[in-house]
Amino acid sequence: MTKTMSYYPGCSSQASAVHLDTSLRAVMGKLGVELREVEDWNCCGASVGHIDGGHLGMFALNGRNLAAAQAQGPEDFVTPCAACYLNSHYHNEKIRGDEDLKTEVNEVLAAGGKSYDGSLHVRHSCEVLVNDIGMDKVKEQVTKPLTGLKVAGWIGCQTVRPFAKTERGGEFATYDDPQFLDDFITACGADAVPFKGKTKCCGGSVSVMSPDKTLHLMKDILDEVKATGAEVVVTPCPLCQTNLEMYQPMINEKFGTDFNYPVMFYSQLMAVAFGLDAEKDAALHQHLIPPQAVIARAK
Amino acid sequence: MNALSPNPGKTYDLNFARWVYENVDGGDRMALCMQCGTCSGSCPIGTQMDYGPRKLFMMIRAGMKEAVLTSNTLWNCVSCYNCVVRCPRKVPVTYILHDLAHVAVREGYAQAKDSDNARFARAFWWSAAKYGRTDERLVTAKYYFSFGMGEGIKRGMANQKIAMGMVKTKRMHLGMPHKVKNTGELKAMLAKAAELEAKKHGAK
Numbered sequence: 018m019t020k021t022m023s024y025y026p027g028c029s030s031q032a033s034a035v036h037l038d039t040s041l042r043a044v045m046g047k048l049g050v051e052l053r054e055v056e057d058w059n060c061c062g063a064s065v066g067h068i069d070g071g072h073l074g075m076f077a078l079n080g081r082n083l084a085a086a087q088a089q090g091p092e093d094f095v096t097p098c099a100a101c102y103l104n105s106h107y108h109n110e111k112i113r114g115d116e117d118l119k120t121e122v123n124e125v126l127a128a129g130g131k132s133y134d135g136s137l138h139v140r141h142s143c144e145v146l147v148n149d150i151g152m153d154k155v156k157e158q159v160t161k162p163l164t165g166l167k168v169a170g171w172i173g174c175q176t177v178r179p180f181a182k183t184e185r186g187g188e189f190a191t192y193d194d195p196q197f198l199d200d201f202i203t204a205c206g207a208d209a210v211p212f213k214g215k216t217k218c219c220g221g222s223v224s225v226m227s228p229d230k231t232l233h234l235m236k237d238i239l240d241e242v243k244a245t246g247a248e249v250v251v252t253p254c255p256l257c258q259t260n261l262e263m264y265q266p267m268i269n270e271k272f273g274t275d276f277n278y279p280v281m282f283y284s285q286l287m288a289v290a291f292g293l294d295a296e297k298d299a300a301l302h303q304h305l306i307p308p309q310a311v312i313a314r315a316k
Numbered sequence: 317m318n319a320l321s322p323n324p325g326k327t328y329d330l331n332f333a334r335w336v337y338e339n340v341d342g343g344d345r346m347a348l349c350m351q352c353g354t355c356s357g358s359c360p361i362g363t364q365m366d367y368g369p370r371k372l373f374m375m376i377r378a379g380m381k382e383a384v385l386t387s388n389t390l391w392n393c394v395s396c397y398n399c400v401v402r403c404p405r406k407v408p409v410t411y412i413l414h415d416l417a418h419v420a421v422r423e424g425y426a427q428a429k430d431s432d433n434a435r436f437a438r439a440f441w442w443s444a445a446k447y448g449r450t451d452e453r454l455v456t457a458k459y460y461f462s463f464g465m466g467e468g469i470k471r472g473m474a475n476q477k478i479a480m481g482m483v484k485t486k487r488m489h490l491g492m493p494h495k496v497k498n499t500g501e502l503k504a505m506l507a508k509a510a511e512l513e514a515k516k517h518g519a520k
Contacts, residue, residue, distance in 0.1 A: 028450035028451075028452075028494075029450075029452075031449070031489075031494045032450075032453075032487060032488060032489070032494075033452055033482065033487045033488070035486065035487055036487070057448075057496050057497045057498055058496070059444070059449060059496050059502055060444040060448060060449050060450050063440070063450065064395040065433065065436060065437040065441075066437070066440065066441060066444060067414050067415070068418050068421055068433065068434055068437035068438075069421070069437045069438050069441035070441045070444070070445070070506075070509075071418060071422075071509070071510070071513045072341065072415070072418070072513065073509035073510075073512055073513050074441075074509045074510065074513070076509065077502075077505040077506050077508070077509040078444065080505075081501075103397075121512065124508065124512070125505050125509045125512065126505060127508075128504040128505050128507065128508035129498075129501035129502065129505040130501065131501070131505075174394075174396040174398075175395070175396075175397065178396065178398065178400065178401050179397045179400045179401050179408075179410075181401075192398075192402075217360070218360045218361075218394050218398075220361075220394050221394045221396065222394075222395065222436070223361075223392065223393075223394045223432075223433070224394075225456075226432045226435075226436040226459060227432045230361065230364060230392065231361065231394065234360055234361070234394075259487075263478045263482075302485065303486060303487055304485060305481045305485060
C-alpha cells in the first residue's frame with residue numbers, strides 16, 4: 018500500500034547534499050512511500066536565521082512551508098534534513114500550542130495569502146523508516162546485502178535533539194544513545210561497529226564559518242572511527258556529511274593525522290543494498306572521498 | 317513588556333534578569349536554573365567560551381547585561397542541543413542563547429555585530445530573504461568578503477580545493493541561484509514579520 022507524505026527536501030538538497038535527496042527518493046519509492054514535494058518550499062532558517070531575521074522572520078519561513086504542505090493534502094510533513102526537521106518541528110509545535118502566537122503567525126502568512134492551523138505532523142525521514150515502514154520491510158527489499166562491510170553509524174545532533182520524541186508518538190530514538198542508525202546498517206546486511214560517539218557534534222554551522230574553532234570536534238569523531246576499524250561512516254545529517262568529509266584534509270594538516278574516510282548517507286547504503294543503480298539512485302559518484310568499498314559492491 | 321532591555325549604563329543592572337525572563341524565548345524557564353552546570357558540562361565547545369551557559373545565567377541574574385551581550389558564549393554555541401535535553405529543570409538553554417544573540421545584534425553591540433556568526437547570519441538571511449533558498453556559494457562568498465576584499469580573496473583561495481571538488485561532484489552548481497517561484501509572496505510575509513517585530517522592540 019502506498020502512503021503519501023508531503024516532502025520538504027531543504028536547500029542542501031540542491032547543493033551539498035544532493036546525494037541525500039536522490040538516494041532517499043529512490044529508497045522511499047521502493048518502500049511504498051510517495052513523497053510529494055511541498056509546493057514552492059523555502060529555506061527553514063537553519064541555525065543562524067534568527068540572528069538577522071528575528072523570531073517572527075523564522076515563523077514566516079517555516080509557516081509558509083507548513084501552509085503550502087497543508088494546502089496540498091497529506092497530514093505528514095517529512096524532511097530528511099536535521100536542521101529543517103528541528104525548525105519545522107519547533108515552529109509547528111509553537112503554532113499549535115499558543116493561540117495568540119498562531120494568530121500573529123497567521124497575520125504574517127496572510128500578507129502572502131496563506132494560512133496554517135498547526136495540525137500537520139512534522140516527521141524526520143529516519144523516524145518514518147522506523148515507525149511507518151519498519152526494518153522488516155527494509156530487509157525484504159535487500160537483494161545485495163553488504164555482508165562484511167564495517168560501518169560506523171554517526172547520527173550527529175539535530176536529528177535527535179531536541180526532538181527525538183515524535184509527533185506521531187512512536188519510538189524513534191533517545192537523545193544520547195539512539196539505535197536506529199545501527200538498525201538501518203544491519204538491515205542492509207553490513208556490520209555496525211560499536212560507536213560511542215553516535216551523537217557527537219561536528220560543530221554544525223560554526224564549522225562552516227570558523228573551522229579553526231571546531232576541527233578538534235571532528236578529529237575526535239574520526240579518531241573513534243579509526244579505532245573501530247570501520248571502512249565507512251554513515252550519517253543521516255546533510256551538514257554532518259559535508260563537514261566531516263570536506264574538512265579531513267584540513268584536520269590532517271592541523272593534527273598530523275592521515276584520515277581519508279568516506280562519509281555517506283544511510284539512504285545511499287540502502288539504495289546499494291536494494292540493488293538500485295550506483296549513480297542514478299545511490300549517487301555514489303558525488304563524494305569528495307569516494308566510498309570505494311561500497312562502490313565495489315554496487316550494481 | 318518592555319520595548320528594549322534596560323540600559324542605564326550600569327555594570328550591574330538588576331532589572332536585566334527580569335527583562336530576560338519576560339522577553340527572551342525560553343527566558344521564563346531560565347528563572348528555574350539551579351546552577352548545577354549540566355549545560356556547561358555537556359557543551360562540546362564550552363571550554364572555548366568566555367563563560368559556559370551556567371555562568372552566563374548567573375551573570376544575567378547579577379545584572380551584568382553588557383558582559384553577557386558582548387560575550388562570545390552567544391557566538392560559539394554549535395547548536396547541538398545537548399544542554400536542552402539534559403537540563404534537569406528543562407531550561408531551553410540553546411534557545412535562550414540564540415535569542416540573546418539576536419538581542420545583542422539588535423541592540424548594536426559591536427562585539428556582536430562583528431562576530432563571525434553575525435556576519436555569516438547576515439549573508440545567510442540575505443540569501444533566504446532574496447531567493448527563499450540558501451545559496452551555499454553566495455552565502456560563503458558574501459561571508460568571506462564581509463572581512464574585506466583582501467581577506468575575502470585569501471579565504472576563497474584557501475578553500476578553492478573544496479569548492480572545485482564540490483563542483484566536480486555536482487554538489488555546487490554554476491548557474492543562477494535556485495529560488496522560490498513566488499518571491500513576492502515570501503517578501504510580503506517577511507515584511508509583515510519585520511513590521512510586527514519592530515512594533516514590539518522599537519525600530520532599529
